[in-house]
Amino acid sequence: MVSPSAAAPGGEAPAALKPAVDPATLAHKQLLGGAFWHRIPAYADVDEATFLDHKWQAKHSITNVHKLLAAVKGLVSAEFVADAEAGFKAAPMSVRVSPYLLSLINWEKPYEDPLRRQFIPLGSRLLPDHPKLGLDSLGEMADAPTPGLTHRYADKALFLPLDTCPVYCRFCTRSYAVGVDTDEVEKVPLSVDKERWQKAFAYIASRPELEDIVISGGDAYNLRAQQIQEIGETLVALPNIRRMRFATKGPAVMPQKILTDDAWLDALTGVVEKGRKLHKEVVLHTHFNHPNEITAITQAAMNRLFERGITVRNQSVLQRGVNDSATTMQLLVKRLGYVNVHPYYVYMHDLVKGVEDLRTRLQTALDIEKTVRGTTAGFNTPTFVCDAPGGGGKRDVHSYEHYDRTTGISVYTAPAVKPGRQFLYFDPIDLLPAESQQRWRDPAEQQLMIDAAIAAAANPR
Ligand SMILES: *Cc1c(COP(=O)(O)O)cnc(C)c1O
Numbered sequence: 001m002v003s004p005s006a007a008a009p010g011g012e013a014p015a016a017l018k019p020a021v022d023p024a025t026l027a028h029k030q031l032l033g034g035a036f037w038h039r040i041p042a043y044a045d046v047d048e049a050t051f052l053d054h055k056w057q058a059k060h061s062i063t064n065v066h067k068l069l070a071a072v073k074g075l076v077s078a079e080f081v082a083d084a085e086a087g088f089k090a091a092p093m094s095v096r097v098s099p100y101l102l103s104l105i106n107w108e109k110p111y112e113d114p115l116r117r118q119f120i121p122l123g124s125r126l127l128p129d130h131p132k133l134g135l136d137s138l139g140e141m142a143d144a145p146t147p148g149l150t151h152r153y154a155d156k157a158l159f160l161p162l163d164t165c166p167v168y169c170r171f172c173t174r175s176y177a178v179g180v181d182t183d184e185v186e187k188v189p190l191s192v193d194k195e196r197w198q199k200a201f202a203y204i205a206s207r208p209e210l211e212d213i214v215i216s217g218g219d220a221y222n223l224r225a226q227q228i229q230e231i232g233e234t235l236v237a238l239p240n241i242r243r244m245r246f247a248t249k250g251p252a253v254m255p256q257k258i259l260t261d262d263a264w265l266d267a268l269t270g271v272v273e274k275g276r277k278l279h280k281e282v283v284l285h286t287h288f289n290h291p292n293e294i295t296a297i298t299q300a301a302m303n304r305l306f307e308r309g310i311t312v313r314n315q316s317v318l319q320r321g322v323n324d325s326a327t328t329m330q331l332l333v334k335r336l337g338y339v340n341v342h343p344y345y346v347y348m349h350d351l352v353k354g355v356e357d358l359r360t361r362l363q364t365a366l367d368i369e370k371t372v373r374g375t376t377a378g379f380n381t382p383t384f385v386c387d388a389p390g391g392g393g394k395r396d397v398h399s400y401e402h403y404d405r406t407t408g409i410s411v412y413t414a415p416a417v418k419p420g421r422q423f424l425y426f427d428p429i430d431l432l433p434a435e436s437q438q439r440w441r442d443p444a445e446q447q448l449m450i451d452a453a454i455a456a457a458a459n460p461r
């Protein structure tokens with residue numbers, strides 16, 4: 001046998017086992033740059049410095065449906081506008097779209113666009129909700145010892161200091177809490193309730209087992225610099241706390257803030273540095289769902305965080321027509337790694353009102369996970385999880401006790417979180433075989449399908 005490193009006869013270089021890849025095919029490195037926002041008539045004259053100014057982005061963010069549709073009227077058909085109007089009517093939600101986000105949508109193909117799908121509902125695409133869907137599908141309120149603090153897992157808790165976001169997503173799990181802004185009036189970044197915060201801090205301090213706090217919301221982007229500092233310094237000073245994460249969708253919808261809101265970034269950096277001195281980890285968690293959300297501007301923003309030694313991890317949601325193909329998910333994962341963001345989780349879509357068209361089957365997650373693992377570093381390979389409805393917490397998608405692909409019911413257990421209980425996830429009904437779709441129309445049949453799944457999970461072959 002000839003070892004691969006042996007010199008070829010005649011002293012030539014050994015033939016490479018893998019031919020070099022054409023750099024043009026390395027799509028994850030090809031980040032959108034230039035003045036792409038000039039495609040939108042309203043921003044045709046906006047120069048780069050203005051577009052990078054987070055204050056300009058915030059001030060020009062669109063916070064109502066009519067203005068949103070007016071902004072794209074020249075770009076899309078009247079049919080699309082009517083469809084979106086119907087969509088918002090059927091699935092009312094708070095609206096906030098930054099000029100940056102608006103500029104990333106391909107308005108020539110608004111029906112297919114992966115960003116449009118996440119933020120703008122269309123009447124023609126809406127599907128009936130799953131009969132087993134409930135508001136607060138994750139049971140966050142049931143696990144809250146004090147308002148806005150969810151203590152579900154042994155050593156970590158989720159703190160929700162505010163209820164506003166830099167964008168409102170159709171698919172938000174916390175639609176029970178976020179988005180209090182009304183149509184016309186944008187409220188001040190939250191009537192942040194200090195008394196509520198104090199109660200949460202006191203609870204955290206009283207629990208020696210708590211080591212890890214997720215600060216989410218709403219969204220940490222909407223905390224003022226001074227509030228980041230206050231929350232960060234209070235928590236990092238607690239002897240029991242070892243780890244903290246500020247969670248924000250911001251980098252995906254307005255990276256400009258990281259580039260130009262020095263007060264905010266300095267406040268975050270200050271907490272990270274304070275943590276480092278105390279040997280405690282403070283990181284940023286964010287939420288990119290599609291490779292198109294990562295541009296040259298994002299890269300500049302992530303570089304700034306990297307230079308300050310701030311770790312960034314990403315949590316995506318698997319969504320139909322957005323990132324539910326192997327190619328798209330591989331590209332997302334590689335592109336995240338390329339800009340120094342660690343892909344941490346890919347979530348099954350929660351059972352949320354009005355977004356059945358965005359959910360996928362569990363099988364899709366199982367298939368995509370298989371194609372993603374092996375494409376890049378293991379530490380940049382996300383774990384695909386299902387946050388089990390009813391408060392079971394996040395489960396590795398592959399770890400189901402039972403999965404009936406015909407009825408779409410999967411059963412999980414969570415021995416470390418809620419021992420002895422079972423948690424069910426439900427595939428979207430429109431993707432099931434016709435016969436199962438029929439059964440789901442009948443409440444008696446629904447119960448039979450659920451009972452069968454639970455029995456099968458309890459008595460594996
Ligand atoms: C997701 C979550 C956490 C953090 O869980 P990790 O798996 O460590 O990211 C903590 N508390 C609640 C309630 C959560 O939903």
Ligand code: SF4
Pocket residue numbers: 164165166167168169171172173174175178217218219249
């Ligand atoms: S940014 Fe997060 S919390 Fe806010 S609407 Fe979107 S998913 Fe919900």
